[in-house]
Amino acid sequence: MxxxxxxxAATVRDALIDAGxxxxxxxxxxxxxxxxxxxxxxxxxxxPPGTAKSEAVRRTARALGGxxxxxxxxxxxxxxxxFGPVDLRKLREGLVETExxxxxxxxxxxxxxxxxxxxxxxxxxxxxLLNERTFRRGHTRMQCPLRVCVGASNAxxxxxxxAAFSDRFLARIFLDPVPDPRxxxxxxxxxxxxxxxxxxxxxxxxxxxxxxxxRDADLAPVRPHLAQALRTLRAAGIVLSDRRAxxxxxxxxxxxxxxxxxxxxxxxxxxxxxxxxxxEAQALARDVLRDVLSASENAALPAAALEASAGPLxxxxxxxxxxxxxxxxxxxxxEGDALAAWRLKLEGVxxxxxxxxxxxxxPDVLRALRAEVAAALTPAGARAA
Numbered sequence: 001m002x003x004x005x006x007x008x009a010a011t012v013r014d015a016l017i018d019a020g021x022x023x024x025x026x027x028x029x030x031x032x033x034x035x036x037x038x039x040x041x042x043x044x045x046x047x048p049p050g051t052a053k054s055e056a057v058r059r060t061a062r063a064l065g066g067x068x069x070x071x072x073x074x075x076x077x078x079x080x081x082x083f084g085p086v087d088l089r090k091l092r093e094g095l096v097e098t099e100x101x102x103x104x105x106x107x108x109x110x111x112x113x114x115x116x117x118x119x120x121x122x123x124x125x126x127x128x129l130l131n132e133r134t135f136r137r138g139h140t141r142m143q144c145p146l147r148v149c150v151g152a153s154n155a156x157x158x159x160x161x162x163a164a165f166s167d168r169f170l171a172r173i174f175l176d177p178v179p180d181p182r183x184x185x186x187x188x189x190x191x192x193x194x195x196x197x198x199x200x201x202x203x204x205x206x207x208x209x210x211x212x213x214x215r216d217a218d219l220a221p222v223r224p225h226l227a228q229a230l231r232t233l234r235a236a237g238i239v240l241s242d243r244r245a246x247x248x249x250x251x252x253x254x255x256x257x258x259x260x261x262x263x264x265x266x267x268x269x270x271x272x273x274x275x276x277x278x279x280e281a282q283a284l285a286r287d288v289l290r291d292v293l294s295a296s297e298n299a300a301l302p303a304a305a306l307e308a309s310a311g312p313l314x315x316x317x318x319x320x321x322x323x324x325x326x327x328x329x330x331x332x333x334x335e336g337d338a339l340a341a342w343r344l345k346l347e348g349v350x351x352x353x354x355x356x357x358x359x360x361x362x363p364d365v366l367r368a369l370r371a372e373v374a375a376a377l378t379p380a381g382a383r384a385a
Contacts, residue, residue: 008202008209009260012038012064013300015202017321019063020303022189025178026056027303032274033060035301036171037109037148038211039254041247042130044115044166045152046279047175053152057111066108066147066204073118082112082122083137096138105135108145108204115151116162123165130168147207156278170247171271174279214257219249222264226252229272229292236288238281248275258300270296270308286310299365315356316363323349323369327376346373 003011016034020027029045033056036043045053054070061068071082080086084103086096100106112118118126129135133144151169178186219226230245240248251271256264270293276282286293286308297313298305299321306318326346331338350373353366362370 003203003206003209005209005213005257005262006260008206009213009258009300011200011206012202012210012258015063015200016060016300017325018200019059022192023052023056023059024185024189026052026175028307029053029056029173029175030060030063031301031304032171032173033057033109033148033150034064035251035254035258035271035304036150037064037207038214038258039170039250040147040211041170041250042149042151042168044169044172045150045175046154046156046172047152048154048177051175051177053175054111054113057109057150057152061109061111063201064109064147064204064207065201066207067106067145068109068111069102069104069107070111070113071104072113073115073122075117075119077118077122079119079121079125079137082118083125083135086138090139096140098135098137098140100135100140100142104146105129105142105144108147110146110149111152112149113152114154116153116157116166123162127165127168147211167241167243170244171251171274172277172282173274174282210257211254213262214250214253216262217253217256218263219253222252222266222268223249225266225292226269226272229269229289232288232292233272233276233285236284238276238285238288240275240277244275244277248272251275255298255301255305259298260300266292266295267297267313269293270298270305273308274304312357313363316366319349319352319356320365320369323353323366323373327369327372330376343377346377349373350377 012034016031020030023030032043047053058070082104084098084100084105087099090097104110125135125137129144129146130149133146135142135144157166226249230240233240248271251274252264252268255271256268259268261268273282273285273289276285293309295313296305296309297317299317302317302321306315326342326349331342350370353362353370357363357366
């Protein structure tokens with residue numbers, strides 16, 4: 001039985017919530033992997049070692065389903081380690097063909113760590129694979145099922161020769177170590193990753209349904225707003241190449257589809273920030289686009305929308321998601337340390353709502369939640385089973 005668009009979007013959304021559990025300050029990265037997969041584009045992650053880049057991609061890959069390939073590139077990595085060895089039986093017949101089973105050409109989600117350290121032979125082959133989903137090597141020609149490739153590096157390349165390859169990654173996110181106020185969450189979240197929980201998994205069929213809706217989306221209503229945003233960026237000295245400006249429409253359509261919207265609107269323009277190539281330029285883009293990004297909201301990708309826009313609706317979506325997860329995971333015991341810790345977290349959600357929004361301007365997505373949180377924190381609510 002075919003999956004409806006609404007069910008598919010909800011399935012992917014639920015899987016992403018599970019994938020982000022325990023990954024403190026990496027929720028936006030998890031969501032951007034899914035956004036890129038739906039858009040048919042690739043994601044570049046820049047950050048220092050030890051910032052959970054690989055763990056975030058692995059968990060997202062498991063959540064999305066499909067075959068997964070991961071490799072750490074180095075200066076001496078051979079093409080056969082990425083694409084597969086030469087078929088020796090065919091070589092005896094004078095044909096140079098590649099055995100691709102279990103390798104990158106047959107993967108649906110891929111993660112290449114230290115991606116810019118690959119040799120010229122590897123990067124040249126990757127260019128065609130990433131851009132055209134076609135693998136060419138020797139006599140081998142094959143279409144690849146790749147939905148998204150995530151490349152990671154400690155820094156953007158300074159070598160101009162790598163510019164064309166780097167540009168194949170439309171979306172970019174820059175990571176920093178978890179800040180001091182969230183270290184307790186980092187320790188608790190990291191410990192939770194050791195437990196072999198069974199997260200919800202979205203089928204590739206669901207992912208393809210959402211991707212199909214994104215491809216069919218009518219971008220005409222939002223296109224003038226996107227064009228004006230691009231003009232604003234240019235006026236601030238941030239110039240996206242024509243190719244990036246055109247392709248960012250795919251990210252906008254994918255954001256709308258994941259949120260369950262068939263027609264993108266101004267609320268879906270926030271992915272434009274992630275298409276800006278450098279960390280400094282992204283910070284400037286958030287500032288100069290502040291007014292248009294204030295309408296950003298996405299129930300499926302709340303962390304990514306909030307990080308891109310810092311808008312009130314996106315912030316409300318993130319608070320709502322955190323509050324719902326807490327209310328659904330209340331400890332069974334009426335007393336004890338677990339309940340006390342749960343109440344402290346719930347009080348933190350309430351404080352964040354109160355600090356961010358005046359009672360009369362509380363968004364609809366938070367209004368009912370605020371009442372439920374208040375009820376749970378009352379003495380009667382605390383005694384309820």
